[in-house]
Amino acid sequence: MLSLTAYSGVAQIGGNQVLVEDGDTRFFFDFGLPYAQRYLYFEEYLNPRPGAGLLDPLEMGLLPPLKGIYRDDLEPPGSDLWARFSSRPGFRELSVDGVLLSHAHMDHAGYISFLRPDIPIYTSPTTAFVLKAMQDSGKSDFEKETCYIVPRRANGYVLAADKKAKAQGRPYRLLAPDRPGPAADQFWGSAPGGRGLDGVPLDLGQHVGGLRVRHFPVDHSIPGACALGVETSAGWVLYTGDLRFHGRRGRSTRQFVEAASALRPVVLLGEGSNVGEAAGTTEEEVYANARRVVDGVRGLVVADFAPRNVERLQAFHRIAVETGRKLLLLDRDIYLLRALHLAEPSAPDLTADPCVRLYNEPRASEPGWLREVRSWVGERMVSREDIHRDQAAFILCFSFFDLNEFPSLRPAPGSTYVHSSSEAYNEEQAMDFRRLLNWLEHFGMDFVGDSHLHHRFRDTGQCPSGCPFCSAPQGTVHLGPGFHASGHASGGELVEMIKAIHPKVFVPVHTEKPEYFREALAGTGIEVHLPQAGVPMALP
Ligand SMILES: [Zn+2]
Structure with missing residues (x-):
């Protein structure tokens, strides 16, 4: 039975x-x-x-x-x-x-x-x-x-x-x-x-x-x-x-x-x-919207999406190729891409792609997996100083938890943070979103992302002082929807x-x-x- x-x-x-x-x-x-x-x-x-x-x-x-x-x-x-x-x-x-x-x-x-x-x-x-x-x-x-x-x-x-x-x-x-x-x-x-x-x-x-x-x-x-x-x-x-x-x-x-x-x-x-919920934004629309934004940015582009969302990574890779930028990935992302290629050898190996670079975050120790990543990318490693000197050359794939790299990177004003992740579901995530806006305000960066994130804050009266949606001059904030697909x-x-x-x-x-x-x-x-x-x- x-x-x-x-x-x-x-x-x-x-x-x-x-x-x-x-x-x-x-x-x-x-x-x-x-x-x-x-x-x-x-x-x-x-x-x-x-x-x-x-x-x-x-x-x-x-x-x-x-x-x-x-x-x-x-x-x-x-x-x-x-x-x-x-x-x-x-x-x-x-x-x-x-x-x-x-x-x-x-x-x-x-x-x-x-x-x-x-x-x-x-x-x-x-x-x-x-x-x-x-x-x-x-x-x-x-x-x-x-x-x-x-x-x-x-x-x-x-x-x-x-x-x-x-x-x-x-x-x-x-x-x-x-x-x-x-x-x-x-x-x-x-x-x-x-x-x-x-x-x-x-x-x-x-x-x-x-x-x-x-x-x-x-x-x-x-x-x-x-x-x-x-x-x-x-x-x-x-x-x-x-x-x-x-x-x-x-x-x-x-x-x-x-x-x-x-x-x-x-x-x-x-x-x-x-x-x-009605059918929402498609991955192809996310690509097109993000492409339009990156076209207009003269400084650094920071792309924030869920770590294992490889399809989103591929969209930003395509945008990097088309806009003449290099796609900067963290060591763990490169390691994941290599694993994917091993599982599906017919899929392209992005770790060997000339447009892809490793964000070389200094670490106190070098575990085996990291040693392998560094050996795969060879010369294609980029330091924080390289990025600071030539900000318009890169799309940097970061998440919220990498924001503490910014003091070393010093993004120039006018650099843009593309928030390509799902909205905040709970109070903890809502607080993190407020922190994100504070970081961007500190460095004079623009925010691009889905508008409902902001509306949620305004409705609950929790908007941080200096929120770019409320106080920034017109034109620095792009409101979605359209930067994330479910x-x-x-x-x-x-x-x-x-x-x-x-x-x-x-x-x-x-x-x-x-x-x-x-x-x-x-x-x-x-x-x-x-x-x-x-x-x-x-x-x-
Ligand atoms: Zn799932």
């Missing part, structure tokens, strides 16, 4: 952890970090304690109480974890055959970190390599051990990284027709630091437990995203992951819809992040997609408005089942 249990991602965006059970086969669609739930209790400086392992995430409901699926080395010393959590609603003992992972965003992949290191992860080569690049070049963080784990051992009452142990790789099963080449194997098996990595060689995956798996590349704001399907005893069960139609890979999403409808699925699990399809597009696929049952996840689909699909013959967190649904 087929049964689905959504543990997270129910009536909230992100944190998908959907257990599928069919006979003896059990697997998850995604195992994400549930941001909404996490923000209820934690923030930047108040975090789950690495020394307490599984205790904090289990206690605060970030992980479901499922004994048998988590890392043994994260059981906190001196306590019987499961004696405590066995009375939680939904507690079960469980073993699973794998996680089918749709893409590398942390709200879908992040909490793989807590799973036993022998549970196979089925995903696209690109998603696997994006995760490896992120983990290698990021800060060590026990909530982000998606590709390999650093074993912990009890040190008194706390868990600490075992100094002598090698990192231990997770088994990844690639959803691809062919194995990647030797260079990809080498990247996968290499350790980023001095610890060493006990890696698990990459393998291909066609079955999870006894069931056939299919994947369908889709368009989303990160490369490698795919929808997934499993042929169960009741028929095909499909899962959209996150998707959209308005990026460069929109055709892939349409091909998924066609292929999915041909399978006559019994169940479709689907995202609904943007229901209630990673998600609109409600209308999703409804059309579901009607075309025509599953027997549609189950909305990754949405704050699951009821929307009840109304929108009424009279179509498609049943809409709204999941309840942790409660199994027998299907169909």
